[in-house]
Amino acid sequence: MKKTFDFKKFSTLIALFILFIILAIATKGDFLIPRNLTNLSLQISINALCAVGMTFVILTGGIDLSIGSIVALSGIIVGLSQVNLGWGEWGGLGSFMSLLLAILVGLLVGLINGLLITFFKIPPFVITLGMMVIAGGLALIASNSSAISPMSDTFKNIAKGFLPLGPSSFLMLAISVLTLYFFYKKFLQHKEKKTTTSAYLSETVLISISIIIPFYAYSSDRGIPIAVLILSFVVLAALFILHKLPLGRYIFAVGGNEEAAHLSGINVNKVKILAYLFMGLIAGLSGALLTSRLNSAAPTAGALMELDAIAAVVIGGTSLSGGSGSIVGSLIGATFIGTVNNGMDLLGIDSNFQMVIKGFIIIVAVWSDSRTKYK
Amino acid sequence: MSILLKTKKIFKSFGGISALRGVDLELYSSEVLGLLGENGAGKSTLMKVMSGVYPKDEFEGEFSFQGQNCHFKSVKDAEALGIIIVHQELNLFQELTVAENIFISHFPIKSGMLDVKSIEKKSNAILKILGVDFDAQTKLSDLTTGGQQMVEIAKAISKDVKVLILDEPTSSLSNLEIQKLFWVMRDLKKRGVGLIYISHKLDEVDQICDKILIMRDGQSIYAGEKSSINRQELIAHMVGRNINDLYPLKRKKRNPQTVLSVKNWNAYKFSEKRLRVKDFSFSAYKGEVLGIAGLMGAGRTDLLLSLFGHHNYKTSGDIFFNEKKIENKNPWQAVNNGFALVTEDRKKNGLHLDFSIEDNIALASLPHLTVKGCLTLSHYQNRILNLISKLKIKLSSPELPVKTLSGGNQQKVAIAKWLMTSPQVLFLDEPTRGIDVGAKFEIYSLINQLIDEGLCVVIASSDLPEVVGLCNRVLVMREGQLAGMLEGAENSDHNIMNLAFVPTQGNHHEKNI
Numbered sequence: 054m055k056k057t058f059d060f061k062k063f064s065t066l067i068a069l070f071i072l073f074i075i076l077a078i079a080t081k082g083d084f085l086i087p088r089n090l091t092n093l094s095l096q097i098s099i100n101a102l103c104a105v106g107m108t109f110v111i112l113t114g115g116i117d118l119s120i121g122s123i124v125a126l127s128g129i130i131v132g133l134s135q136v137n138l139g140w141g142e143w144g145g146l147g148s149f150m151s152l153l154l155a156i157l158v159g160l161l162v163g164l165i166n167g168l169l170i171t172f173f174k175i176p177p178f179v180i181t182l183g184m185m186v187i188a189g190g191l192a193l194i195a196s197n198s199s200a201i202s203p204m205s206d207t208f209k210n211i212a213k214g215f216l217p218l219g220p221s222s223f224l225m226l227a228i229s230v231l232t233l234y235f236f237y238k239k240f241l242q243h244k245e246k247k248t249t250t251s252a253y254l255s256e257t258v259l260i261s262i263s264i265i266i267p268f269y270a271y272s273s274d275r276g277i278p279i280a281v282l283i284l285s286f287v288v289l290a291a292l293f294i295l296h297k298l299p300l301g302r303y304i305f306a307v308g309g310n311e312e313a314a315h316l317s318g319i320n321v322n323k324v325k326i327l328a329y330l331f332m333g334l335i336a337g338l339s340g341a342l343l344t345s346r347l348n349s350a351a352p353t354a355g356a357l358m359e360l361d362a363i364a365a366v367v368i369g370g371t372s373l374s375g376g377s378g379s380i381v382g383s384l385i386g387a388t389f390i391g392t393v394n395n396g397m398d399l400l401g402i403d404s405n406f407q408m409v410i411k412g413f414i415i416i417v418a419v420w421s422d423s424r425t426k427y428k
Numbered sequence: 429m430s431i432l433l434k435t436k437k438i439f440k441s442f443g444g445i446s447a448l449r450g451v452d453l454e455l456y457s458s459e460v461l462g463l464l465g466e467n468g469a470g471k472s473t474l475m476k477v478m479s480g481v482y483p484k485d486e487f488e489g490e491f492s493f494q495g496q497n498c499h500f501k502s503v504k505d506a507e508a509l510g511i512i513i514v515h516q517e518l519n520l521f522q523e524l525t526v527a528e529n530i531f532i533s534h535f536p537i538k539s540g541m542l543d544v545k546s547i548e549k550k551s552n553a554i555l556k557i558l559g560v561d562f563d564a565q566t567k568l569s570d571l572t573t574g575g576q577q578m579v580e581i582a583k584a585i586s587k588d589v590k591v592l593i594l595d596e597p598t599s600s601l602s603n604l605e606i607q608k609l610f611w612v613m614r615d616l617k618k619r620g621v622g623l624i625y626i627s628h629k630l631d632e633v634d635q636i637c638d639k640i641l642i643m644r645d646g647q648s649i650y651a652g653e654k655s656s657i658n659r660q661e662l663i664a665h666m667v668g669r670n671i672n673d674l675y676p677l678k679r680k681k682r683n684p685q686t687v688l689s690v691k692n693w694n695a696y697k698f699s700e701k702r703l704r705v706k707d708f709s710f711s712a713y714k715g716e717v718l719g720i721a722g723l724m725g726a727g728r729t730d731l732l733l734s735l736f737g738h739h740n741y742k743t744s745g746d747i748f749f750n751e752k753k754i755e756n757k758n759p760w761q762a763v764n765n766g767f768a769l770v771t772e773d774r775k776k777n778g779l780h781l782d783f784s785i786e787d788n789i790a791l792a793s794l795p796h797l798t799v800k801g802c803l804t805l806s807h808y809q810n811r812i813l814n815l816i817s818k819l820k821i822k823l824s825s826p827e828l829p830v831k832t833l834s835g836g837n838q839q840k841v842a843i844a845k846w847l848m849t850s851p852q853v854l855f856l857d858e859p860t861r862g863i864d865v866g867a868k869f870e871i872y873s874l875i876n877q878l879i880d881e882g883l884c885v886v887i888a889s890s891d892l893p894e895v896v897g898l899c900n901r902v903l904v905m906r907e908g909q910l911a912g913m914l915e916g917a918e919n920s921d922h923n924i925m926n927l928a929f930v931p932t933q934g935n936h937h938e939k940n941i
Binding site for chain 2: 318
C-alpha cells in the first residue's frame, strides 16, 4: 500500500502559504521584505512559545487560562529584580539570574495549577481561571500598578538580539545539509515504492519552502533572532518529550481516554502536573522575553495571551478534547495568527477592525480544519 | 382478559451478532408476565423493541398492540399507546424535585407557564398510592437509590399506562419497598393493566407473576402458567444448552502452588457510597483458570477493579502474592507487582480507540521499552508482531487505529497489551462480551495456552457456559460476598445459579428490619 499525499497533515501549512501570497500581492511585495519577515518572526516567537506549552496541556484534555497572568507576573518579577534589586547592573550574570527567576515564578504557578487540578479534581478551566485573576492581581500588587523600566542592555538583548550573520549562516547551512539528508532518506523510501511520486514531491516542496523563507529573511537581514533560537530549542525539547519519552505517550493517552490510561498503569495525576509545570515554565520564560522586548515590565502585559495561544493550538489541528494534535501544528497556527496581525498592520487596517477580522479568521480556520478531518 | 401485546418471530441483530432469533410473546390485560433468562438472553433487547427504542425498520417480525400492527418511530409513539418501560438504570434528574421528575416529559402548561401546583398535587396523589415517606417537593438527590427507583415507577404510573414493563426494578429496593411495589402492581392489574416483570430473583417471580416466559439465546424457550412449572425445571430451561464444542479441553492438572491470595477484602465505591465487595477471601493457583460468577451487580467487576488499585475504591484487606504481602494502591503499583487487568468495556476504559494498534499494545509497558530513558519502539517491534501473530489478530497494518478492527480483534489487542507486560496474574473481566463465536474460541484457546505457560488467570463473567466450560474452580458472588466455591463436577450452571440467587425471603427480612 503506497502512502499518498496526506492533505490533512499539511492543510494548515498550505493555508499559511496562500495567506503569504495574498499578503505579498496586497502589500505589493512589502510583506516579503527580509526586514519585515524578521520582525514577523520576532512578533510570533512569544505566542509560539506559549502555544507549545498550551499544546501539552490541551493534549492531556485540559486548558490553561492563567498564562497571560503568569507572563505578566514573571515579567514584573524580572522588572523588580533588574531595577529594584539592581541586578541590571550585574551585566550578563544579572540577566541570567532574572531570566531564571522568571522561569521559577512560572514553574511555581504551574505547579500550583497542577496540584489543585489533580488533588481537588476541579476542572482545569475553573482552577486556571481563578489563577488568572490571582496572578494578575499579584502582578498589580508587586508592581504597584505601574510599569517598571529600564532593563539592562544585556537583558534587552535576549529578545531583541541576533546571532551575528557569520554564525547564523553556518547554523543555517548545517540545518540545510540535515534537511537535504532527510530528503535523501525520504527519496530512498520513495524508491522502495512506499510513497507515490506526487506525495514525495509535494512534501519536499512544502518543507523546502517553510525553510527557505525564514532563512532567506535572516541571511539578508540581521541574522537569526535570539528569540527564534530560544523558541527552536523549546520546540526541540517539546518534540523530544512528546515523541521520545514514555511521558509523551502518556500525555496523549491521558487526553485520549483518562480512564483507560489510569487502568493501563499510568500515573495520570503525575502526567497532568508535569504538563502544567511545563506550561508554567514556558509562560515564565515568555514573561522574561516580553519584558526584554518591550524594555519594560507592565502588570497588564500578558492580557489575552492565553487566548492567542489557544487559538494557535486549535488552528494547528490539536483537538480541544485532548489526545490528538502536534507541536508543529501549533507552531504553524501561531505563525498563521502572527501573519494575519502583521499583514493587517502593513495594510494599515484600523486595530479595532483587526480584532474582528482576526476572530473571523480563527473561526473559519478551525471550521475548515474540522471539515477536512471528519469527511 | 383481552390480548394487549403480541409478537411473532421477532429478529434483531447488532452488526452481525443476532440478539433476538424469533421471539413469540403474548401479554393479556390484568396479568403479570415474568420474563426470565440469563444475562444476554435478549430480554432487554425484546423490551426495547416493544417500547419503541428500536424503530420498526431496525428489527424483523410482527408486533401488534390490541390487534393493531405497531409501527413505532420512537419511544413517544409507544408511550402514546400506553406502553411504558421502567429501565434498569435510572433516567432521572438529580437537581429537580420529585414532582418535576415525574412530569418531565408531559408538563401541564397553564397560560404559557408550568403549572407547578397541579403537578405537585398529582404527584402527591401517586406517591400516596405508592406509600412512600417523601413528598413531591423533595429534591431527587435527597432520596436513597430505592426512593429514586420508586420515583421512576411513579413516573410510569402518572402516564395513562396500559402495558407496564419493569426491567429488574427491585435491584436497589429494600424488602419493604419491594412489597409496596408488588401492592401497586396488583392494583394496576385490577385496573386491567398488563405487566411484564423482568427479574433474576426467582422468589419475587413466585410471588407476583401469573405467567412465565423463558428466553435463551434470543429465543423463547418456554411459555406458560407459572403454576405448571417448578423451580428446577425453570432453571434448567434458562441455562440448558450444549456447550461441549465451544470450549477447548479443560486442563485437568492443577499445580497447587498459590500465586495470589486475598484475605478479608472490602471495597467501598465512592460514587455509590457503599461497599461493593464485602469480606471476600480467595486463593488462585498457578496454571489454573479461576472463575468469578454472579448476577449483574453482584460485584464481580468491583472485585477485580479494586484489587487492581482503581481510584474509585477505598479498600481494606490483604493481598498476598507468592506468599508475600503486597499492596496495589494504584494500577501502576499493580502492574509492577505483575498484575494485569483486561477491562469489561474495552471502549470505555480498555483501549485508546483512536490510537494505533501498536501504540495500544505498547502502552502499559512503555517504561520497559526504552533505551537510556528514550522510547525505542523499533527495538521491540518484533515482540509486538509476535503477540499479534500469537493472538491471531487480523489486521492490515499495526499502524492503523484500533477502531478500524472488529470487536473480537479489538479484544485481542486489549489482551495483547497486557501480555506485553509479562504478567503473572491476569484478570479478565467479561473477556468475550459482544464478540463472535470464532473469536471466542480463539480467546479460549489462548487462555489455555497461557495457563500452560504458568500464568494464573482469573475470569469474571456473566456468561455461565463460559465459566463452566473454561474454569477449574468458580467463585460465586452474591451482593459483594462470596456465596460459595464450586470445583470439579460441582461446577455446573445449575449450582452457580442456585448460589447466585438472593436467598429466600426469611433471610431478607432479617437484613432489612
